Amino acid sequence: MTVHTGRTDELITLTERVTAHNYHPLPVVAAEAEGAWVTDVDGRRYLDCLAAYSALNFGHRHPDIVAAVREQLDRLTLTSRAFHHDQLGPFARELGELAGKDLVLPMNTGAEAVETGLKVARKWGYEVKGVPEDRATIVVAEGNFHGRTISVVSFSTDPEARTHFGPYTPGFRVVPYGDAAAVADAIDDTTVAVLIEPIQGEAGVVVPPDGYLSKVRQLCDARNVLLVADEIQSGLGRTGTTFACEHENVVPDLYLLGKALGGGIVPVSAVVGDHAVLDVIHPGEHGSTFGGNPLACAAGLAVVGMLATGTWQRRAAELGEHLHARLRELVGHGVVAVRGRGLWAGVDIDPDLMTGRAASEALLDEGVLVKDTHGSSIRLAPPLVVSRDEIDLAVDALARVLSRHAA
Numbered sequence: 001m002t003v004h005t006g007r008t009d010e011l012i013t014l015t016e017r018v019t020a021h022n023y024h025p026l027p028v029v030a031a032e033a034e035g036a037w038v039t040d041v042d043g044r045r046y047l048d049c050l051a052a053y054s055a056l057n058f059g060h061r062h063p064d065i066v067a068a069v070r071e072q073l074d075r076l077t078l079t080s081r082a083f084h085h086d087q088l089g090p091f092a093r094e095l096g097e098l099a100g101k102d103l104v105l106p107m108n109t110g111a112e113a114v115e116t117g118l119k120v121a122r123k124w125g126y127e128v129k130g131v132p133e134d135r136a137t138i139v140v141a142e143g144n145f146h147g148r149t150i151s152v153v154s155f156s157t158d159p160e161a162r163t164h165f166g167p168y169t170p171g172f173r174v175v176p177y178g179d180a181a182a183v184a185d186a187i188d189d190t191t192v193a194v195l196i197e198p199i200q201g202e203a204g205v206v207v208p209p210d211g212y213l214s215k216v217r218q219l220c221d222a223r224n225v226l227l228v229a230d231e232i233q234s235g236l237g238r239t240g241t242t243f244a245c246e247h248e249n250v251v252p253d254l255y256l257l258g259k260a261l262g263g264g265i266v267p268v269s270a271v272v273g274d275h276a277v278l279d280v281i282h283p284g285e286h287g288s289t290f291g292g293n294p295l296a297c298a299a300g301l302a303v304v305g306m307l308a309t310g311t312w313q314r315r316a317a318e319l320g321e322h323l324h325a326r327l328r329e330l331v332g333h334g335v336v337a338v339r340g341r342g343l344w345a346g347v348d349i350d351p352d353l354m355t356g357r358a359a360s361e362a363l364l365d366e367g368v369l370v371k372d373t374h375g376s377s378i379r380l381a382p383p384l385v386v387s388r389d390e391i392d393l394a395v396d397a398l399a400r401v402l403s404r405h406a407a
Protein backbone atom coordinates (compact mmCIF):
# COMPACT_ATOMS: atom_id res chain seq x y z
CA MET A 1 0.00 0.00 0.00
CA THR A 2 0.96 3.59 -0.57
CA VAL A 3 2.81 5.22 2.31
CA HIS A 4 1.38 8.72 2.65
CA THR A 5 3.49 11.58 3.74
CA GLY A 6 3.03 15.27 4.18
CA ARG A 7 -0.19 16.72 2.89
CA THR A 8 -1.64 13.66 1.18
CA ASP A 9 -3.18 12.10 4.29
CA GLU A 10 -4.42 15.37 5.69
CA LEU A 11 -6.20 16.35 2.45
CA ILE A 12 -7.75 12.94 1.94
CA THR A 13 -9.09 12.99 5.51
CA LEU A 14 -10.53 16.47 5.00
CA THR A 15 -12.11 15.60 1.67
CA GLU A 16 -13.67 12.40 3.00
CA ARG A 17 -15.08 14.31 5.96
CA VAL A 18 -16.78 17.09 4.02
CA THR A 19 -17.84 15.54 0.70
CA ALA A 20 -20.61 13.07 -0.07
CA HIS A 21 -19.18 9.62 -0.60
CA ASN A 22 -20.34 9.18 -4.18
CA TYR A 23 -16.80 8.23 -5.30
CA HIS A 24 -14.04 6.02 -3.95
CA PRO A 25 -10.90 7.72 -5.31
CA LEU A 26 -7.43 6.19 -5.26
CA PRO A 27 -5.26 7.65 -2.47
CA VAL A 28 -3.46 10.32 -4.49
CA VAL A 29 -3.98 14.08 -4.26
CA ALA A 30 -3.14 15.86 -7.49
CA ALA A 31 -1.72 19.35 -7.29
CA GLU A 32 -0.33 20.05 -10.77
CA ALA A 33 -0.18 18.42 -14.15
CA GLU A 34 1.22 18.87 -17.61
CA GLY A 35 0.80 16.67 -20.66
CA ALA A 36 0.63 13.05 -19.50
CA TRP A 37 2.13 13.70 -16.05
CA VAL A 38 0.51 14.56 -12.73
CA THR A 39 2.36 15.79 -9.63
CA ASP A 40 0.78 15.22 -6.22
CA VAL A 41 0.77 17.52 -3.20
CA ASP A 42 3.90 15.82 -1.87
CA GLY A 43 5.83 16.19 -5.09
CA ARG A 44 5.51 12.62 -6.40
CA ARG A 45 4.98 12.25 -10.15
CA TYR A 46 2.58 9.90 -11.91
CA LEU A 47 1.97 8.93 -15.52
CA ASP A 48 -1.73 9.53 -16.16
CA CYS A 49 -3.14 6.47 -17.92
CA LEU A 50 -6.78 7.34 -17.27
CA ALA A 51 -6.94 10.87 -18.70
CA ALA A 52 -10.16 11.67 -16.83
CA TYR A 53 -12.02 8.95 -18.73
CA SER A 54 -10.99 10.54 -22.06
CA ALA A 55 -11.83 14.11 -21.05
CA LEU A 56 -8.07 14.77 -21.20
CA ASN A 57 -7.47 13.32 -24.68
CA PHE A 58 -5.00 16.13 -25.43
CA GLY A 59 -3.29 15.86 -22.06
CA HIS A 60 -3.30 18.22 -19.12
CA ARG A 61 -3.24 21.91 -20.00
CA HIS A 62 -2.47 21.55 -23.69
CA PRO A 63 -0.85 24.92 -24.54
CA ASP A 64 -3.07 25.62 -27.59
CA ILE A 65 -6.27 24.98 -25.64
CA VAL A 66 -5.05 26.90 -22.59
CA ALA A 67 -4.14 29.87 -24.82
CA ALA A 68 -7.55 29.89 -26.49
CA VAL A 69 -9.38 29.69 -23.17
CA ARG A 70 -7.16 32.29 -21.50
CA GLU A 71 -7.71 34.71 -24.38
CA GLN A 72 -11.47 34.15 -24.11
CA LEU A 73 -11.37 34.55 -20.31
CA ASP A 74 -10.07 38.07 -20.82
CA ARG A 75 -12.86 38.99 -23.23
CA LEU A 76 -16.24 37.33 -22.55
CA THR A 77 -17.22 34.27 -20.53
CA LEU A 78 -21.01 34.08 -20.38
CA THR A 79 -24.04 35.59 -22.05
CA SER A 80 -26.67 32.81 -21.61
CA ARG A 81 -28.45 31.99 -24.83
CA ALA A 82 -30.61 35.10 -24.41
CA PHE A 83 -28.05 36.86 -26.63
CA HIS A 84 -25.71 35.86 -29.42
CA HIS A 85 -21.95 35.85 -28.95
CA ASP A 86 -19.05 35.56 -31.35
CA GLN A 87 -17.82 32.04 -30.46
CA LEU A 88 -20.87 29.80 -30.86
CA GLY A 89 -21.29 30.16 -34.62
CA PRO A 90 -17.64 29.38 -35.46
CA PHE A 91 -17.55 26.48 -32.95
CA ALA A 92 -20.75 24.90 -34.29
CA ARG A 93 -19.64 25.36 -37.92
CA GLU A 94 -16.30 23.65 -37.29
CA LEU A 95 -17.76 20.85 -35.16
CA GLY A 96 -20.50 20.25 -37.74
CA GLU A 97 -17.86 20.06 -40.45
CA LEU A 98 -15.75 17.61 -38.43
CA ALA A 99 -18.80 15.37 -37.94
CA GLY A 100 -20.25 15.89 -41.43
CA LYS A 101 -23.52 17.19 -39.98
CA ASP A 102 -25.61 20.36 -40.38
CA LEU A 103 -26.30 21.39 -36.80
CA VAL A 104 -24.95 21.43 -33.25
CA LEU A 105 -27.02 21.65 -30.06
CA PRO A 106 -24.57 22.63 -27.30
CA MET A 107 -24.91 21.49 -23.70
CA ASN A 108 -22.43 21.06 -20.81
CA THR A 109 -22.07 17.54 -19.45
CA GLY A 110 -22.27 14.18 -21.14
CA ALA A 111 -25.42 13.21 -19.28
CA GLU A 112 -27.11 16.35 -20.61
CA ALA A 113 -26.11 15.47 -24.16
CA VAL A 114 -27.68 12.04 -23.66
CA GLU A 115 -30.87 13.55 -22.20
CA THR A 116 -30.97 15.94 -25.16
CA GLY A 117 -30.57 13.04 -27.59
CA LEU A 118 -33.44 11.18 -25.92
CA LYS A 119 -35.71 14.24 -26.05
CA VAL A 120 -34.87 14.94 -29.68
CA ALA A 121 -35.47 11.30 -30.63
CA ARG A 122 -38.85 11.22 -28.89
CA LYS A 123 -39.97 14.49 -30.46
CA TRP A 124 -38.81 13.30 -33.89
CA GLY A 125 -40.76 10.10 -33.29
CA TYR A 126 -44.03 11.95 -32.60
CA GLU A 127 -43.70 14.74 -35.15
CA VAL A 128 -41.89 13.07 -38.05
CA LYS A 129 -42.32 9.31 -37.73
CA GLY A 130 -45.89 9.57 -36.40
CA VAL A 131 -45.61 7.44 -33.25
CA PRO A 132 -48.78 7.74 -31.10
CA GLU A 133 -48.33 10.28 -28.27
CA ASP A 134 -46.49 9.00 -25.16
CA ARG A 135 -45.80 5.60 -26.72
CA ALA A 136 -42.21 6.16 -27.94
CA THR A 137 -39.66 3.45 -27.17
CA ILE A 138 -35.88 3.59 -27.35
CA VAL A 139 -33.69 0.50 -27.65
CA VAL A 140 -30.54 0.45 -25.50
CA ALA A 141 -27.85 -2.11 -24.70
CA GLU A 142 -27.06 -4.13 -21.60
CA GLY A 143 -23.96 -2.91 -19.79
CA ASN A 144 -24.50 0.63 -21.05
CA PHE A 145 -23.19 3.74 -19.37
CA HIS A 146 -24.78 7.00 -20.48
CA GLY A 147 -24.58 9.11 -17.30
CA ARG A 148 -26.34 9.55 -13.99
CA THR A 149 -29.66 11.35 -14.45
CA ILE A 150 -32.94 9.71 -13.46
CA SER A 151 -33.91 8.87 -17.05
CA VAL A 152 -30.46 7.60 -17.91
CA VAL A 153 -30.15 5.32 -14.86
CA SER A 154 -33.70 4.12 -15.60
CA PHE A 155 -32.23 1.99 -18.39
CA SER A 156 -28.92 1.14 -16.74
CA THR A 157 -28.32 -2.54 -16.02
CA ASP A 158 -25.86 -1.79 -13.22
CA PRO A 159 -27.63 -2.32 -9.85
CA GLU A 160 -25.33 0.22 -8.14
CA ALA A 161 -26.30 2.92 -10.61
CA ARG A 162 -30.00 2.14 -10.43
CA THR A 163 -31.14 0.74 -7.07
CA HIS A 164 -33.42 3.02 -5.01
CA PHE A 165 -33.53 5.75 -7.65
CA GLY A 166 -36.97 4.74 -8.92
CA PRO A 167 -39.65 5.25 -10.03
CA TYR A 168 -37.94 4.91 -13.38
CA THR A 169 -38.60 6.66 -16.66
CA PRO A 170 -40.51 4.28 -18.95
CA GLY A 171 -39.99 3.80 -22.68
CA PHE A 172 -36.71 1.88 -22.87
CA ARG A 173 -36.02 -1.64 -24.09
CA VAL A 174 -32.75 -3.24 -23.03
CA VAL A 175 -31.13 -5.82 -25.33
CA PRO A 176 -27.77 -7.64 -25.13
CA TYR A 177 -24.85 -5.57 -26.45
CA GLY A 178 -23.32 -6.76 -29.69
CA ASP A 179 -26.41 -8.72 -30.78
CA ALA A 180 -27.98 -7.13 -33.87
CA ALA A 181 -30.74 -9.75 -34.05
CA ALA A 182 -31.86 -8.71 -30.55
CA VAL A 183 -32.05 -5.09 -31.73
CA ALA A 184 -34.17 -6.20 -34.69
CA ASP A 185 -36.56 -8.06 -32.36
CA ALA A 186 -36.86 -5.08 -30.01
CA ILE A 187 -37.82 -2.60 -32.73
CA ASP A 188 -41.52 -2.07 -33.44
CA ASP A 189 -43.72 0.77 -34.71
CA THR A 190 -43.21 2.72 -31.46
CA THR A 191 -39.41 2.67 -31.70
CA VAL A 192 -37.86 6.06 -32.30
CA ALA A 193 -34.18 5.36 -31.66
CA VAL A 194 -31.44 2.88 -30.93
CA LEU A 195 -28.97 4.40 -28.46
CA ILE A 196 -25.57 2.71 -28.25
CA GLU A 197 -21.95 3.25 -27.37
CA PRO A 198 -19.89 2.10 -30.38
CA ILE A 199 -17.47 0.73 -27.79
CA GLN A 200 -18.75 0.37 -24.21
CA GLY A 201 -16.37 2.31 -21.96
CA GLU A 202 -17.52 1.82 -18.38
CA ALA A 203 -18.44 -1.80 -19.10
CA GLY A 204 -14.70 -2.41 -19.54
CA VAL A 205 -13.86 -1.12 -23.05
CA VAL A 206 -16.08 -3.72 -24.72
CA VAL A 207 -15.73 -3.79 -28.51
CA PRO A 208 -18.80 -5.25 -30.24
CA PRO A 209 -18.40 -8.05 -32.82
CA ASP A 210 -17.41 -6.98 -36.35
CA GLY A 211 -20.42 -5.95 -38.38
CA TYR A 212 -22.59 -5.09 -35.36
CA LEU A 213 -22.69 -1.33 -35.87
CA SER A 214 -23.28 -1.59 -39.61
CA LYS A 215 -26.08 -4.12 -39.08
CA VAL A 216 -27.72 -1.83 -36.52
CA ARG A 217 -27.37 1.05 -39.01
CA GLN A 218 -29.12 -1.04 -41.70
CA LEU A 219 -31.89 -1.99 -39.27
CA CYS A 220 -32.42 1.64 -38.32
CA ASP A 221 -32.63 2.62 -41.99
CA ALA A 222 -35.04 -0.19 -42.82
CA ARG A 223 -37.35 0.48 -39.85
CA ASN A 224 -37.21 4.30 -39.85
CA VAL A 225 -35.46 4.51 -36.48
CA LEU A 226 -32.74 6.98 -35.47
CA LEU A 227 -29.29 5.65 -34.66
CA VAL A 228 -27.93 7.68 -31.75
CA ALA A 229 -24.22 7.05 -31.05
CA ASP A 230 -22.94 7.95 -27.61
CA GLU A 231 -19.35 8.89 -28.53
CA ILE A 232 -18.79 10.83 -25.30
CA GLN A 233 -15.91 8.57 -24.28
CA SER A 234 -15.09 6.79 -27.58
CA GLY A 235 -15.05 9.86 -29.80
CA LEU A 236 -12.67 12.69 -30.63
CA GLY A 237 -9.57 10.68 -31.48
CA ARG A 238 -9.44 8.11 -28.69
CA THR A 239 -9.77 5.00 -30.90
CA GLY A 240 -7.58 6.18 -33.78
CA THR A 241 -10.41 7.84 -35.71
CA THR A 242 -12.46 10.95 -35.00
CA PHE A 243 -15.45 8.75 -34.11
CA ALA A 244 -15.41 5.07 -33.14
CA CYS A 245 -18.35 4.51 -35.55
CA GLU A 246 -15.90 5.09 -38.41
CA HIS A 247 -14.32 1.68 -37.81
CA GLU A 248 -17.42 0.26 -39.48
CA ASN A 249 -18.04 3.20 -41.80
CA VAL A 250 -21.21 3.92 -39.89
CA VAL A 251 -22.68 7.41 -39.67
CA PRO A 252 -25.28 7.75 -36.90
CA ASP A 253 -28.21 10.17 -37.09
CA LEU A 254 -27.06 11.85 -33.90
CA TYR A 255 -23.63 11.99 -32.32
CA LEU A 256 -23.54 12.59 -28.57
CA LEU A 257 -20.23 14.24 -27.65
CA GLY A 258 -18.70 15.45 -24.42
CA LYS A 259 -15.62 14.77 -22.30
CA ALA A 260 -12.66 15.63 -24.60
CA LEU A 261 -14.73 18.32 -26.34
CA GLY A 262 -13.93 20.66 -23.43
CA GLY A 263 -10.19 20.18 -23.84
CA GLY A 264 -9.85 19.10 -20.21
CA ILE A 265 -10.67 22.61 -19.05
CA VAL A 266 -14.42 23.16 -19.03
CA PRO A 267 -17.37 20.82 -19.47
CA VAL A 268 -18.61 20.99 -23.06
CA SER A 269 -21.07 18.59 -24.65
CA ALA A 270 -23.08 18.59 -27.82
CA VAL A 271 -25.64 16.74 -29.88
CA VAL A 272 -24.68 16.87 -33.55
CA GLY A 273 -27.09 15.98 -36.35
CA ASP A 274 -28.84 17.08 -39.52
CA HIS A 275 -31.78 19.42 -40.08
CA ALA A 276 -34.13 16.48 -40.66
CA VAL A 277 -33.76 15.51 -36.99
CA LEU A 278 -32.62 18.54 -34.97
CA ASP A 279 -35.14 20.88 -36.60
CA VAL A 280 -37.83 19.33 -34.37
CA ILE A 281 -36.52 21.51 -31.51
CA HIS A 282 -37.89 25.07 -31.36
CA PRO A 283 -37.23 28.02 -29.03
CA GLY A 284 -38.27 27.32 -25.44
CA GLU A 285 -38.40 23.55 -25.86
CA HIS A 286 -34.91 22.72 -24.63
CA GLY A 287 -31.80 24.50 -23.41
CA SER A 288 -29.26 25.25 -20.72
CA THR A 289 -28.01 28.49 -19.16
CA PHE A 290 -24.37 27.52 -19.65
CA GLY A 291 -24.77 25.44 -22.80
CA GLY A 292 -22.73 26.94 -25.64
CA ASN A 293 -21.17 29.65 -23.46
CA PRO A 294 -18.26 31.65 -24.90
CA LEU A 295 -15.59 30.02 -22.74
CA ALA A 296 -16.85 26.53 -23.58
CA CYS A 297 -17.01 27.37 -27.28
CA ALA A 298 -13.46 28.74 -27.24
CA ALA A 299 -12.23 25.48 -25.71
CA GLY A 300 -14.32 23.40 -28.11
CA LEU A 301 -13.16 25.39 -31.11
CA ALA A 302 -9.52 24.77 -30.17
CA VAL A 303 -10.21 21.04 -29.75
CA VAL A 304 -12.03 20.74 -33.07
CA GLY A 305 -9.22 22.66 -34.80
CA MET A 306 -6.69 20.17 -33.46
CA LEU A 307 -8.77 17.19 -34.59
CA ALA A 308 -9.33 18.68 -38.06
CA THR A 309 -5.73 17.93 -39.03
CA GLY A 310 -6.07 14.16 -38.41
CA THR A 311 -2.70 14.09 -36.61
CA TRP A 312 -4.15 13.13 -33.25
CA GLN A 313 -6.23 10.32 -34.71
CA ARG A 314 -3.16 8.87 -36.50
CA ARG A 315 -1.15 9.13 -33.33
CA ALA A 316 -3.81 7.27 -31.34
CA ALA A 317 -3.94 4.56 -34.00
CA GLU A 318 -0.15 4.08 -34.16
CA LEU A 319 0.53 4.24 -30.44
CA GLY A 320 -2.59 2.15 -29.86
CA GLU A 321 -1.07 -0.68 -31.93
CA HIS A 322 1.96 -0.54 -29.67
CA LEU A 323 -0.10 -0.43 -26.46
CA HIS A 324 -2.19 -3.41 -27.50
CA ALA A 325 0.82 -5.41 -28.72
CA ARG A 326 2.55 -4.85 -25.38
CA LEU A 327 -0.59 -5.71 -23.37
CA ARG A 328 -1.17 -8.90 -25.38
CA GLU A 329 2.26 -10.10 -24.20
CA LEU A 330 0.80 -10.19 -20.67
CA VAL A 331 -2.04 -12.54 -21.59
CA GLY A 332 -1.34 -15.78 -19.76
CA HIS A 333 0.94 -13.93 -17.34
CA GLY A 334 -1.68 -12.64 -14.94
CA VAL A 335 -3.88 -11.14 -17.67
CA VAL A 336 -6.87 -13.08 -18.95
CA ALA A 337 -7.98 -10.82 -21.81
CA VAL A 338 -7.26 -7.47 -23.43
CA ARG A 339 -9.82 -5.49 -25.43
CA GLY A 340 -10.07 -2.11 -27.05
CA ARG A 341 -9.04 0.06 -29.94
CA GLY A 342 -6.51 2.84 -30.32
CA LEU A 343 -5.20 4.27 -27.06
CA TRP A 344 -7.99 2.62 -25.12
CA ALA A 345 -7.70 -0.77 -23.46
CA GLY A 346 -9.70 -2.87 -21.05
CA VAL A 347 -7.48 -5.37 -19.26
CA ASP A 348 -9.03 -8.34 -17.44
CA ILE A 349 -6.69 -9.44 -14.68
CA ASP A 350 -6.86 -13.02 -13.47
CA PRO A 351 -9.44 -12.70 -10.66
CA ASP A 352 -7.49 -15.24 -8.57
CA LEU A 353 -4.55 -12.85 -8.65
CA MET A 354 -6.11 -9.54 -7.66
CA THR A 355 -9.08 -7.22 -8.10
CA GLY A 356 -8.99 -4.28 -10.48
CA ARG A 357 -8.98 -2.01 -7.45
CA ALA A 358 -5.93 -3.75 -5.96
CA ALA A 359 -4.15 -3.56 -9.33
CA SER A 360 -4.94 0.18 -9.57
CA GLU A 361 -3.54 0.75 -6.07
CA ALA A 362 -0.40 -1.25 -6.87
CA LEU A 363 0.08 0.73 -10.09
CA LEU A 364 -0.32 3.94 -8.12
CA ASP A 365 2.66 2.84 -6.02
CA GLU A 366 4.53 2.33 -9.30
CA GLY A 367 3.68 5.88 -10.35
CA VAL A 368 0.99 5.00 -12.89
CA LEU A 369 -2.60 6.23 -12.63
CA VAL A 370 -5.29 3.83 -13.85
CA LYS A 371 -8.76 2.93 -12.60
CA ASP A 372 -10.67 -0.30 -12.32
CA THR A 373 -13.96 -0.63 -14.19
CA HIS A 374 -15.70 -3.68 -12.70
CA GLY A 375 -14.41 -6.68 -10.77
CA SER A 376 -10.94 -7.56 -11.96
CA SER A 377 -10.79 -5.24 -14.99
CA ILE A 378 -8.78 -2.06 -15.35
CA ARG A 379 -8.94 0.53 -18.07
CA LEU A 380 -5.96 2.18 -19.72
CA ALA A 381 -6.71 5.40 -21.58
CA PRO A 382 -3.59 7.56 -21.58
CA PRO A 383 -3.84 11.02 -23.10
CA LEU A 384 -2.98 11.04 -26.81
CA VAL A 385 0.15 13.10 -26.04
CA VAL A 386 1.68 10.01 -24.39
CA SER A 387 4.92 8.72 -25.94
CA ARG A 388 5.91 5.21 -26.92
CA ASP A 389 8.40 5.10 -24.04
CA GLU A 390 5.74 6.19 -21.58
CA ILE A 391 3.45 3.41 -22.80
CA ASP A 392 6.30 0.97 -22.17
CA LEU A 393 6.77 2.44 -18.71
CA ALA A 394 3.08 1.82 -17.89
CA VAL A 395 2.97 -1.72 -19.30
CA ASP A 396 6.27 -2.63 -17.59
CA ALA A 397 4.82 -1.40 -14.30
CA LEU A 398 1.72 -3.57 -14.83
CA ALA A 399 3.93 -6.57 -15.62
CA ARG A 400 5.88 -6.00 -12.37
CA VAL A 401 2.67 -5.74 -10.34
CA LEU A 402 1.31 -8.96 -11.84
CA SER A 403 4.50 -10.97 -11.39
CA ARG A 404 4.82 -9.76 -7.80
CA HIS A 405 1.31 -11.04 -7.05
CA ALA A 406 1.81 -14.29 -8.94
CA ALA A 407 4.83 -15.06 -6.78
Ligand SMILES: *Cc1c(COP(=O)(O)O)cnc(C)c1O
Nearest residue numbers: 109110111145146147230232233
Ligand atom coordinates in the same frame (compact mmCIF):
# COMPACT_ATOMS: atom_id res chain seq x y z
C1 LIG B 1 -18.86 9.83 -19.17
C2 LIG B 1 -19.94 9.34 -20.07
C3 LIG B 1 -21.22 9.92 -20.05
C4 LIG B 1 -21.62 10.98 -19.04
O1 LIG B 1 -20.84 12.11 -19.10
P1 LIG B 1 -20.82 13.14 -17.85
O2 LIG B 1 -20.08 14.32 -18.38
O3 LIG B 1 -20.10 12.44 -16.74
O4 LIG B 1 -22.23 13.43 -17.50
C5 LIG B 1 -22.14 9.47 -20.96
N1 LIG B 1 -21.83 8.51 -21.85
C6 LIG B 1 -20.62 7.92 -21.89
C7 LIG B 1 -20.35 6.88 -22.91
C8 LIG B 1 -19.64 8.31 -20.99
O5 LIG B 1 -18.45 7.71 -21.01
